[in-house]
Amino acid sequence: MARRRLSAGSLGVPVVLDAGAVIALSRLDQSARTLLAAALREQSQVWVPAPVITELVRGDQRRDAAVNRVLKSVGDVHPLDEPLARDAGALLARGGTTVDAMVVATAKRVAGTSPVVIMTSDPNDIRALASDDPRVRVAAV
Helix, strand or coil: CCCCCCCCCCCCCCEEECHHHHHHHHCCCHHHHHHHHHHHHCCCCEEEEHHHHHHHCCCCHHHHHHHHHHHHHHCEEECCCHHHHHHHHHHHHHCCCHHHHHHHHHHHHHHCCCCEEEEECCHHHHHHHHCCCCCEEEEEC
16 A cells, blocks of 8 residues: 555544554554555545554564555654653553553544544553543554
């Protein structure tokens, strides 16, 4: 799938990928590919939080190749800054992992006042972290 950079006027609901979603896409998982294709048809902006990359790559070109192809083709990297890190830290009071909290905090930031979808292989943990925010939808892959 070719990478699409969309304007602020994108039509679709923003999508945030967690590590499991990137892995599923790198393994050509049909469920993940179907969800992503639907998002791209709707002109959704697709984001990968920077900590997800940390969780996935190890600096071995051969090992990282499939993940790097996904990152290059489907998502914009959402940077980590102090306010986002603090938002994720507050979410960790509910449990979960640091990266999951960063994924949810990123989703809340890119949502603004609109809905956002998190594609994840760990829907229960993501739902627990996002349970107080009706904007966040979870799509299991």
